[in-house]
Amino acid sequence: GENVEQHPSTLSVQEGDSAVIKCTYSDSASNYFPWYKQELGKRPQLIIDIRSNVGEKKDQRIAVTLNKTAKHFSLHITETQPEDSAVYFCASSYTGGFKTIFGAGTRLFVKA
Amino acid sequence: DAGVTQSPTHLIKTRGQQVTLRCSPKSGHDTVSWYQQALGQGPQFIFQYYEEEERQRGNFPDRFSGHQFPNYSSELNVNALLLGDSALYLCASSLIVARGPGAEAFFGQGTRLTVV
Numbered sequence: 001g002e003n004v005e006q007h008p009s010t011l012s013v014q015e016g017d018s019a020v021i022k023c024t025y026s027d028s029a030s031n032y033f034p035w036y037k038q039e040l041g042k043r044p045q046l047i048i049d050i051r052s053n054v055g056e057k058k059d060q061r062i063a064v065t066l067n068k069t070a071k072h073f074s075l076h077i078t079e080t081q082p083e084d085s086a087v088y089f090c091a092s093s094y095t096g097g098f099k100t101i102f103g104a105g106t107r108l109f110v111k112a
Numbered sequence: 113d114a115g116v117t118q119s120p121t122h123l124i125k126t127r128g129q130q131v132t133l134r135c136s137p138k139s140g141h142d143t144v145s146w147y148q149q150a151l152g153q154g155p156q157f158i159f160q161y162y163e164e165e166e167r168q169r170g171n172f173p174d175r176f177s178g179h180q181f182p183n184y185s186s187e188l189n190v191n192a193l194l195l196g197d198s199a200l201y202l203c204a205s206s207l208i209v210a211r212g213p214g215a216e217a218f219f220g221q222g223t224r225l226t227v228v
Contacts, residue, residue: 006154034216043202043219044155089154093215099168100145100204100217102154 002027006090006103014111019077021106023090026071030092033066033073034100039086047088048075080110114139116205116220124226125193133188133223137205144186145217146178147202155202161186162208193227200224 003026013019025033031052036044050057050064050073057064063076077084087107093100117136125131137144143162147155157170161180180186184205190197201224204217 032215036219043221045219046216049216099157099160099170101157102147105152105154 002030002092002099002101004090004092004101004103006106008106009104010107010109012109012111013080015080015082017080019075019080019084019108019110021075021088021090021108023073023075023092023103024071025073025092025101027092027094027101028071029094030071032093033064034091034093035062035064035075036089036091036102037086038089038105044089077108080108082110082112084108085110116203116218118201118203118220118223120223121221122224122226124228127193127195127227129193129227130189130191131193131225133190133201133203133225135186135188135203135205135220137184137186137203138218141205141207141218142184143206143208143215144180144184145204145206146186146188147204148172149200149202149222151199158188190225195227198225198227 005024034049037047038044048062050066061078066073087105089105090103091100119134145160146158149155158172159169164180175191177189200222202222203220206215206217
């Protein structure tokens, strides 16, 4: 069945450094790849997404890249800040958006 | 716009009981998806409702059922509760774009279900 693998499960960085989270999906029909941030006790919130007709998208300190051939997509956070500490989930979906499959999550710690 | 709202926020049930969780989607959204999130894990897709029908289903037993009403709100029902059903149940709403890429999902705050 469909699967999204996410690595690493835990990531600790120093404030100001960059953080990279990588995901691999299995369903070749996937064409929508959102990233969610979930702070402790709160709901997941969309931080950035990318569609299959684009290879890269950037929003201030956050960027996402997509390699459809390899079925890989990655989240890049630059100049990390303590408030970036949270669990990040990648996900994949496809036309019509009927089903979104989530990765297992990456717990990011940003040390001040 | 109140966003996605879920009720109740917390619930304690006994094994074997039945539970109903409720979700009101974000204004303008027509699709509701339900997820189960165990502690320390990613959300697991249960099913999705669109036009009052179940459109897709994840790997969950028939004990999990749902419904969508004409106003797009939705219910998740779980019968014969097991200890392993204890989790955060998230509802997400979106607007289906036929023949277009997937749609952004907005999550509710979740219902924390504890089965004892």
